[in-house]
Structures are given as C-alpha cells and as structure tokens.
Amino acid sequence: MAYNFWVFKNLKYEKHTVSLLNNIAIFKGRTFDGERFFENAEIGINAATGLIDHVDELHSKALNDITLMPGLIDTHIHFFGTDSPRLMDWVLTSDALLAVKSVYDAESLLESGFTTVRTMGDKVSLDLSRAEKLGILRGPRIISSGYSIAATGGNDDPKFLPYELSKQFSYSYYCDGPWECRKAVRLNVRNGAESIKAYASSSFVGGGEIRNELTPEELSAIADEAHAAHLKAAAHAYGSSAIQNTIDAGFDSVEHGLGLTEEQAELMRKRGIFYVPTLSTYKLSENSYEERREVIARHFEKEVSIASNAGVKIAAGTDLLGTASKPLGLNSLEIIYLSEIIGAESALKSATSLAAECLGLKNTGSIKAGYRADIIAVNGNPLQNASSMKRENVLLVVKGGKTVKNQLNSLP
Ligand SMILES: [Zn+2]
Incomplete structure (x- = not known):
C-alpha cells in the first residue's frame, strides 16, 4: 500500500x-x-x-x-530556474540547470504547504507536471500553462536577441492574428497544457509605458480555443483597457489586474471571472519598481477592496519565479498580504477552495x-x-x- x-x-x-x-x-x-x-x-x-x-x-x-x-494552492507561478532577475537569463538558462533548479523549487513549494500550483508560462513545467504525475517529482501537483501566448515584440520578447533566436529561446509563443493565437493554444494543448495564459498588456519588467499587447480579436480567439479544449484561460492585464479586453474576450481570470475599476469589478462578479492580484510580486520588488510606486499603492489600497466589495472571487497567486528575489517557497506570503486587506478567513479561502475553483479542479482545495x-x-x-x-x-x-x-x- x-x-x-x-x-x-x-x-x-x-x-x-x-x-x-x-x-x-x-x-x-x-x-x-x-x-x-x-x-x-x-x-x-x-x-x-x-x-x-x-x-x-x-x-x-x-x-x-x-x-x-x-493543502495550499498558488494559481500563478513560473519556473524560471535561475537566481537572476533579468529576462536575458530567464530565456538563456541552460535546459539542464533549469530542470535541476526547478526540481529543487518544486520541493520547496511542497515543504511550504503547497500541494497544487498553476504555472503561467515557462519552458519546463509541462515536463515537471508529467514527472509529478509519474510519481518521480517530489513537489506539488502542477497545472501547467505550457508556453505563454504573447504578441511579437511584446514585454517578454528579449529584443536584444535577433528575432529568430528570441523565438527559439522564449517561454512564450509569439502570435499575430487570431489564427496564430489559435495555433499556439493548440500547440500547448497538444503538449499537455492544462491551462492557457495570454498577455493582454505589457508589464513593468520591460520598462517604459504600459500598453496593450494582444488585441481584442486575438484574445477572443485564445479564450475560445482554450474553452474548446475545456481549459481555463488566464490573461496578464495591466491597465483598465487591457482588463476590459480580457473581460470582453471571455477569459476566466484577470491576472495582476492593476487599474481595476468598479464597473469592471461588477462585470467580473456577474460573469464569475476571478481576480488574481499577485500582491507578493509587487511587495518583493518594491525597490526595483520605485517609479511605479503610485500604481502599486493604488493596487494595494483600492483595487483589491474594489474587487472584494463587489463580490468578485479572488484567488491567491504570487507570480513568484524561483529567482533570488522571488523564490518559490515563500508563496504563503500572498495569504499574509491578502489577509491585511480582505481578512484572514477570506485570504485562506483564496488560497484553497477558491483557488481550486479558479483552476477548475473539482475535488481539490x-x-x-x-x-x-x-x-x-x-x-x-x-x-x-x-x-x-x-x-x-x-x-x-x-x-x-x-x-x-x-x-x-x-x-x-
Ligand atoms: Zn506571471
């Protein structure tokens, strides 16, 4: 036995x-x-x-x-397999080190009480998920989104590399137009993904102004194709306009969600769309995002409460990467940060029963x-x-x- x-x-x-x-x-x-x-x-x-x-x-x-x-659930992590905070290292770390470091990170997650996680774009989690199912990985159950789906030249496209090399080493599929987006979802499904992740906007990592990335047509195609495969679709969205595109396209969760408005929260509640505010990533990068302080302060002071007061379901997701400043294993910080805003009991729900619902897991959480x-x-x-x-x-x-x-x- x-x-x-x-x-x-x-x-x-x-x-x-x-x-x-x-x-x-x-x-x-x-x-x-x-x-x-x-x-x-x-x-x-x-x-x-x-x-x-x-x-x-x-x-x-x-x-x-x-x-x-x-057992705790984190709905938003990445296995980047490097201590480095730089995009260059995220895409160029050798496959062997990426795998070994990620096995170590998976063990850390389990030791810290996480029995299920969802990955939101990386090169290794489809195989980690397979290994966990085979019983040869000491780690949480891994719901992998495979490669994230992003616009060409987007935030996570390392533009210091020639385009062909960037495409080859990226943890995203670069797509332009609804049919390329559908193909990327199908490739992920083919390779065993159990969730789909898309970029509705840029983020802080690339610097510069926040702007929309995948278009409403592209986002709709991704959500539709994910749902055809019975998978949940999650979209990275910074800014009210990207959040609106995400909601309109029929996604199941808004990730990060900086710039959420009351009207949008109301729509999300009506449609059962989850809000994943990823507070940990902003707390752990306070210094590097100094110029974004106001935007982040509004997220903590207003947006999570807007979602919670409107009755939007909030799921715990950290956006931890396995890097030195955002190590996997500190994931329960999200429960602590959420507790300060929505109370301890709601925060615990966000990391258990609601997180399971966000991932579509029926007998977990x-x-x-x-x-x-x-x-x-x-x-x-x-x-x-x-x-x-x-x-x-x-x-x-x-x-x-x-x-x-x-x-x-x-x-x-
Ligand atoms: Zn992320």
Whole structure:
C-alpha cells in the first residue's frame, strides 16, 4: 500500500492529532475546511484511495494549538530556474540547470504547504507536471500553462536577441492574428497544457509605458480555443483597457489586474471571472519598481477592496519565479498580504477552495468527504496570527493521502 503508515508511529502527539483505525488515518484539531473554521474536528483519510473519508465537527476542546487546512494552492507561478532577475537569463538558462533548479523549487513549494500550483508560462513545467504525475517529482501537483501566448515584440520578447533566436529561446509563443493565437493554444494543448495564459498588456519588467499587447480579436480567439479544449484561460492585464479586453474576450481570470475599476469589478462578479492580484510580486520588488510606486499603492489600497466589495472571487497567486528575489517557497506570503486587506478567513479561502475553483479542479482545495486528501497542519491559529502560514510553521503536509512532511512531533 502506498500509504506512509510509519510516519504516524513514534509520534508524541499521536493520541492527540494523528491515529489509525481500520486503514483510516484520523487527524484531530482546529480545522479550516476551505470555507469555514471549526474549533475542533476529526478528519479521516482513507489510506487506500488517498481521499478524505469523513469530516466531523467535534464539540470537545482541541488538544493542540495547530490548525488543519486544505493543502495550499498558488494559481500563478513560473519556473524560471535561475537566481537572476533579468529576462536575458530567464530565456538563456541552460535546459539542464533549469530542470535541476526547478526540481529543487518544486520541493520547496511542497515543504511550504503547497500541494497544487498553476504555472503561467515557462519552458519546463509541462515536463515537471508529467514527472509529478509519474510519481518521480517530489513537489506539488502542477497545472501547467505550457508556453505563454504573447504578441511579437511584446514585454517578454528579449529584443536584444535577433528575432529568430528570441523565438527559439522564449517561454512564450509569439502570435499575430487570431489564427496564430489559435495555433499556439493548440500547440500547448497538444503538449499537455492544462491551462492557457495570454498577455493582454505589457508589464513593468520591460520598462517604459504600459500598453496593450494582444488585441481584442486575438484574445477572443485564445479564450475560445482554450474553452474548446475545456481549459481555463488566464490573461496578464495591466491597465483598465487591457482588463476590459480580457473581460470582453471571455477569459476566466484577470491576472495582476492593476487599474481595476468598479464597473469592471461588477462585470467580473456577474460573469464569475476571478481576480488574481499577485500582491507578493509587487511587495518583493518594491525597490526595483520605485517609479511605479503610485500604481502599486493604488493596487494595494483600492483595487483589491474594489474587487472584494463587489463580490468578485479572488484567488491567491504570487507570480513568484524561483529567482533570488522571488523564490518559490515563500508563496504563503500572498495569504499574509491578502489577509491585511480582505481578512484572514477570506485570504485562506483564496488560497484553497477558491483557488481550486479558479483552476477548475473539482475535488481539490477543501476538506470534504470524497475530496483529495491534501491536508496541511500549521502551528498556531492563522485567524489570530497570519505568520502561522509561514513556511517554518507548516508542520505537516499530506498530499493525495501520502504524508510528505511531518514535524508534528517537534511541538513542545
Ligand atoms: Zn506571471
């Protein structure tokens, strides 16, 4: 049997937190099930199926100060496989180093409590996703968007390279016109992508003015083709005009979403479009984006609240890259930053049940009978102290019913 029974032996806390009964591993403690908090609950995991067997609220007092919750989900990351913050290195890092570094990053994600991530454009995640499915990668489940889809000469086109070389080394497919866009979606689908990512605008990385990139016609073609393959379509959108194009084209999520207006938030709520504000990337690059300070301040002070007040569903996505300044493994920072704006409970929903919905995953992101047994335990109560979500406080990680990290016995 694939289940790690041994992990539960020799545990000081066995009788409080973890025990085994007829192949059902029982976890007890304060629980956030993806929707709400219970002071104490019992969660049973079926060792044979890797699914959650039962969840029962308990009316006794929890014996430990830990919180059980669904494995965390980051809906927006990249595996760039280099410490460097420069586009040149993102495209020119050797395939071997990219792979090895990304395996290390995948492990970091799992150690920090992330059991599912979605990639938004890189050269390695289709293969990482395959390796994870084969059981040979110690990392989260990876929903890969394959190569991102971008306009020729766009933000992520390293223009210091001759065009043909840039095309060859890029992590984007450069497309012009709706049919080239459809072809790029089809190539990604052919290669195993489980999500589609497009650029509706430029970003801060390339410097200069923010401008729209893929046109409304191109964006519509991408969303249509993604939906024909039953995949979610996500668009990078900086500026109100790019956000509007993204909404009009029928995308499922607005990524970054700097410049969101109240009217747009209302439209997004009506159409069930997710908002992924990627707060972590701006916090972690405060210094390099000094000249953009006002735009970023508005994002933190107004836009996330505009979305939340309008009832738009917000999903946690960090836009961490695996570089030295945006390392993978710090992803729970997004929950901490979101907590400061929308409150801890909503922030946790954004990184669990809502993130799963954003990715179209039906049996993931909640602790419910029949769902995948992706469960973590953190030290303390994140409702009272957001730092409970920091990597060092993640004491237990169970993914698909297998225990992949267990430090419960380090509790005092
Ligand atoms: Zn990104």
